[in-house]
Amino acid sequence: MSKLVIVESPAKAKTIQKYLGEGYDVIASMGHIRDLPKSKLGIDIEHGFKPDYVDIKGKEELVQTLKKKGKKSDAVYLATDPDREGEAISWHLAYLLGMDLDEANRVTFNEITKSGVQSGMAVPRKVDMDLVNAQQTRRILDRIVGYKLSPFLWKKVRRGLSAGRVQSVTVRLIVDREEEIRKFKPEEYWSIDAMLLGKSSRKSFGAKLYGKEKKIAIKTKEEADAILKELEGRDYLVENVKKSVRKKSPAPPFTTSTLQQEASRRLGFQARRTMKAAQELYEGVEVGSMGAVGLITYMRTDSLRISDEAAQQAAAFVEQRYGKNYLPPKRRAYKSKNNAQDAHEAIRPTMPELSPDRVKDSLSSDQYKLYKLVWERFIASQMATALLDTVSVDIRAGEYLFKASGYTVKFDGYTVLYEESKEETAEGEDSASGALPPMEKGDLLKLKSLESSQHFTQPPPRFTEASLIKTLEENGIGRPSTYAPTITTILSRSYVERDAKALKPTALGEVVTQLMKDQFKKIVDVDFTAQMERNLDGVEEGSADWVDTLAEFYGDFDATLKQAEKNMDGTRVKVPDEETDEICELCGRKMVIKTGRFGKFLACPGFPECKNTRKIVQDTGGVCPLCGGKVLAKKSKKGKVYYGCEHNPKCGFMTWDTPLKEVCPKCGATLFKKTGKMGRIYCAKDGCDYERGLKD
Numbered sequence: 001m002s003k004l005v006i007v008e009s010p011a012k013a014k015t016i017q018k019y020l021g022e023g024y025d026v027i028a029s030m031g032h033i034r035d036l037p038k039s040k041l042g043i044d045i046e047h048g049f050k051p052d053y054v055d056i057k058g059k060e061e062l063v064q065t066l067k068k069k070g071k072k073s074d075a076v077y078l079a080t081d082p083d084r085e086g087e088a089i090s091w092h093l094a095y096l097l098g099m100d101l102d103e104a105n106r107v108t109f110n111e112i113t114k115s116g117v118q119s120g121m122a123v124p125r126k127v128d129m130d131l132v133n134a135q136q137t138r139r140i141l142d143r144i145v146g147y148k149l150s151p152f153l154w155k156k157v158r159r160g161l162s163a164g165r166v167q168s169v170t171v172r173l174i175v176d177r178e179e180e181i182r183k184f185k186p187e188e189y190w191s192i193d194a195m196l197l198g199k200s201s202r203k204s205f206g207a208k209l210y211g212k213e214k215k216i217a218i219k220t221k222e223e224a225d226a227i228l229k230e231l232e233g234r235d236y237l238v239e240n241v242k243k244s245v246r247k248k249s250p251a252p253p254f255t256t257s258t259l260q261q262e263a264s265r266r267l268g269f270q271a272r273r274t275m276k277a278a279q280e281l282y283e284g285v286e287v288g289s290m291g292a293v294g295l296i297t298y299m300r301t302d303s304l305r306i307s308d309e310a311a312q313q314a315a316a317f318v319e320q321r322y323g324k325n326y327l328p329p330k331r332r333a334y335k336s337k338n339n340a341q342d343a344h345e346a347i348r349p350t351m352p353e354l355s356p357d358r359v360k361d362s363l364s365s366d367q368y369k370l371y372k373l374v375w376e377r378f379i380a381s382q383m384a385t386a387l388l389d390t391v392s393v394d395i396r397a398g399e400y401l402f403k404a405s406g407y408t409v410k411f412d413g414y415t416v417l418y419e420e421s422k423e424e425t426a427e428g429e430d431s432a433s434g435a436l437p438p439m440e441k442g443d444l445l446k447l448k449s450l451e452s453s454q455h456f457t458q459p460p461p462r463f464t465e466a467s468l469i470k471t472l473e474e475n476g477i478g479r480p481s482t483y484a485p486t487i488t489t490i491l492s493r494s495y496v497e498r499d500a501k502a503l504k505p506t507a508l509g510e511v512v513t514q515l516m517k518d519q520f521k522k523i524v525d526v527d528f529t530a531q532m533e534r535n536l537d538g539v540e541e542g543s544a545d546w547v548d549t550l551a552e553f554y555g556d557f558d559a560t561l562k563q564a565e566k567n568m569d570g571t572r573v574k575v576p577d578e579e580t581d582e583i584c585e586l587c588g589r590k591m592v593i594k595t596g597r598f599g600k601f602l603a604c605p606g607f608p609e610c611k612n613t614r615k616i617v618q619d620t621g622g623v624c625p626l627c628g629g630k631v632l633a634k635k636s637k638k639g640k641v642y643y644g645c646e647h648n649p650k651c652g653f654m655t656w657d658t659p660l661k662e663v664c665p666k667c668g669a670t671l672f673k674k675t676g677k678m679g680r681i682y683c684a685k686d687g688c689d690y691e692r693g694l695k696d
Contacts, residue, residue: 004073005107006066006093008080012112015284015292016079019117025069029080033059033066034092036139041147043140049550051140053092063096070097075105077124082108082344083300084138084540085481087131094127101127111350112284112294134540137549141165141532144554145523148561157512157573162493165523165532166478166486168516171495172524173471174463175505175513184459190218191453192227194402196236196395197446201437204448207395207404224452231397236445239401240394246407248386250414252334253346253378255302256480257473262377264466265421267369268501271465271484275299277366278347281374287354287362294350295359296374300480301344302473304334306382310345313352314382322416328384348378376418386413391436395445406436462502476530494595508595511575519564522556577605586612617646622659622670625684627651631659631670655684666690 005026007013017026034053036042044050055063070076076099078090090106099105104124109116142165149163192209209227210216218224254262259278263269269277278299284292311331318326334346349371356372363371387410395402409415439445463471469483478486487503490496495509505513513524522528532553538544577592584591584604591602591614602614615634622631624645631643631653643659645651657672660681664671669685673694683690 002073004069004076005079006076006090008086008089009279009283011280011285011292012283015112015294016109016117018292019114020121025073026079027066027069029066029089029093030059030062032056032089032092033063033096036143041143043143045144045554048547049140049554051136055096066093067097070099077105077107077121078127079107079109079120081300082110082298083481084131084135087128088135088139091127091129091132101129109298110344111297112282113350116294116350130540130542133546134536137539137546138536140550141553144550144557148557149520149523152561152564153512153515156515156568156571158508158575161508161512162489163512163516163523164486164489166482166529167489167493167495168513168520169477169524169526169529170468170472170486171490171505171509172513172516173468173526174490174496174503175510177460177463178505178510181459181462186456186458188219189455189457190221190224191455192218192224192231192450193453194236194395194397194450195448196404197448198437198439199443199445203437205404205406205436207393207402210401210403212399212401218452221452221454227400228450228452231400231450234397234400236395236397236402236447238393238439238441238443238445239396241439241441242392244390244392245410246388246390248388248413248415250332250380250383250385250418251377251420252304253306253348253381254374255304255346256300257302257469257483259299259347259374260469260483261466262421263370263373264464264469264501266373269366269370270487271469272488273366274370275484277364277370278374280364281367281371285362285367287359295354295371297346297348297350298344299347301347302337302480303344304336304346306333306345306348310348310352310378311382314379317352317355318379318383322383325411326384326413326416328382332382334381346378347374349375352379377420380414380418383414383417384411386415387411391439393436393439404436406434408435462499462504464501464503468503475526476533477526479533507578508575511573515573519567520560522560579605582614584610584612586610620659621661622672624651624653625669625686626653664688664690 003024005016005020005024007016007026007028008031010028010030013026013028017024020026033056035056036051037054042052042054044052076097078093078099080086080089080093086108087106091101093099094101094105104126106127107120107124109120145163145165145168150161153161153163194207194209195204196207197204218227251258260271260274263274264271278296281296282294282299284294287293287295315327315331352375354375356368356375359371360368388407389410390407391405393404395404461467465487468487472478472483472486490509491498494506495512496503497506498504516524535544535549539546539549577594579590579592580602582591582602583589584606587604587606587610589604589606589610591612592605593600593616594603595601600616602616604610604612617632617634620631620633620643622643623629624631624647627645627647629651630646632646633641634644635641640656643655643657645653648654655672657674660671660673662671662681663669664683664685667683667685667688667690669683669688671681671690672684673679673681675694679694681692681694
């Protein structure tokens with residue numbers, strides 16, 4: 001008997017082959033094998049939105065191999081990923097191989113482990129056409145928007161632009177936030193803080209002025225000074241002491257969104273980097289004597305469900321490692337959001353007993369960091385509540401009331417292993433600090449210092465990847481699989497750029513968004529985009545017809561596009577240039593930043609009279625080891641950063657290794673850092689042999 005199993009990737013194929021053994025041939029389709037053509041719309045709008053799928057260029061040989069193996073096999077199983085995209089790939093494979101869609105030849109694995117693969121193979125089913133149609137509807141929607149809107153943007157703004165149903169509303173969120181920041185007018189306010197000593201304590205503690213009977217707002221220095229004068233010579237008496245126990249419960253295990261957010265905050269990973277490592281951990285890695293094994297469950301999910309078996313394994317591990325008192329009285333269960341697709345579990349380790357330290361030597365740096373994050377979050381989610389002894393103290397000084405709060409850990413519970421990272425708290429936000437000295441009602445406290453401080457209200461922060469993903473999820477824009485590619489797209493299209501960890505719109509992004517707001521309100525409307533996601537969910541659930549869903553969207557969209565053509569007939573929108581302090585050496589004008597096919601560059605605004613252009617370079621502070629010139633950061637045509645001497649091409653020094661601010665202890669030259677498996681810090685000066693490891 002010969003059975004063919006088709007998956008997407010070679011890594012997944014290798015892991016599954018190990019578990020199925022002889023009699024099975026597992027092969028990878030390398031993702032999609034059919035798609036809409038690149039050269040044309042590929043959709044017959046007049047006849048039920050019929051798509052014209054073609055074999056993807058470059059996969060002809062693979063398709064022939066799949067067909068040959070399919071004919072020779074006694075059975076063919078389609079084992080692509082367990083989501084809409086995976087279901088669509090299976091449907092395309094079934095078409096190419098001439099398989100009967102009424103036969104049970106579709107299998108799915110929530111985890112690539114022996115039990116996960118065997119249980120998946122034991123219950124084959126038919127290809128789910130509702131899932132296929134949901135993916136197909138999304139693909140057609142995105143193709144229509146892209147192919148119809150992009151040429152419009154080419155004509156009205158700039159050649160080479162693109163529009164997208166999800167990407168456009170995502171850029172709008174970032175642009176709207178930037179407008180909020182610009183319009184924000186800071187307001188002055190003041191706070192008054194007392195440093196006090198308890199009657200039997202040598203360690204001082206802080207207390208904030210609250211007000212009188214009600215909280216007061218101090219808006220000027222004069223108001224603050226008046227209060228300070230009133231407080232001169234006053235006794236500080238403890239008016240009330242409130243003690244309580246606060247419970248802290250663990251965060252639930254990860255969904256795709258929360259994993260991307262936490263990896264961004266804690267590890268500094270971009271969403272794309274997070275999903276790459278997660279995909280590798282799901283598909284399988286070589287772990288010592290165990291061979292290839294999938295270490296986490298499927299990583300595209302918004303469900304919080306956990307299997308009974310996984311919860312039992314986690315409980316056994318916690319009891320063995322920390323003791324029975326670190327287990328909750330009853331198993332924790334987390335409720336998914338109403339619109340969650342509950343086909344999968346939350347993201348968790350496939351073998352909870354396999355702690356990160358046991359697999360560290362088998363994983364790359366990114367894989368290990370992400371596995372450790374997933375493992376700790378999951379184990380902590382099954383642990384006991386942490387208990388904090390809290391103390392709140394009211395302190396009276398004349399007519400004024402001060403407040404102080406603190407806590408001590410009574411029982412660390414799940415925090416012994418993991419605590420969720422938080423976004424930065426707003427300035428001036430009250431927060432409890434460590435332990436306060438013992439105090440009782442009526443105690444007289446000693447004043448060490450009393451100071452006023454000036455503050456200004458802050459504008460809303462720019463989005464980071466973490467906060468943007470959270471906002472997209474909260475507003476129902478996109479789905480778990482779309483967050484990372486959407487962010488990658490808007491960055492690569494130069495609608496948005498990074499400013500350290502923040503995302504800010506470019507001039508191009510702002511111009512295109514304003515045009516979209518004026519002419520295509522629905523496309524960049526958050527509520528409309530969220531409703532489209534709900535419509536796609538309806539197709540997946542079988543409660544909505546995919547053709548009707550497309551027809552309803554297209555009728556309004558087509559009319560809007562035609563009206564926009566009329567509204568902007570003969571009009572072209574100019575993207576303002578960003579002026580710099582760099583002076584054109586040919587004509588003396590201030591140069592501006594322009595964007596070409598290879599990214600940004602400096603150009604003289606006097607074009608066409610002055611055609612001077614220059615690369616944008618950044619001084620790294622390093623010194624060239626060959627001639628002593630400045631080492632500049634530059635970008636290759638493919639956008640990769642490299643470092644070269646300011647005197648190139650005359651000098652010739654160039655490296656991919658990062659120059660450091662640290663200098664060589666032997667000769668004083670700039671040190672360079674080489675990353676990767678052969679990572680090291682070294683001196684590039686000729687004749688100097690200084691070198692050390694990255695961790696030394």
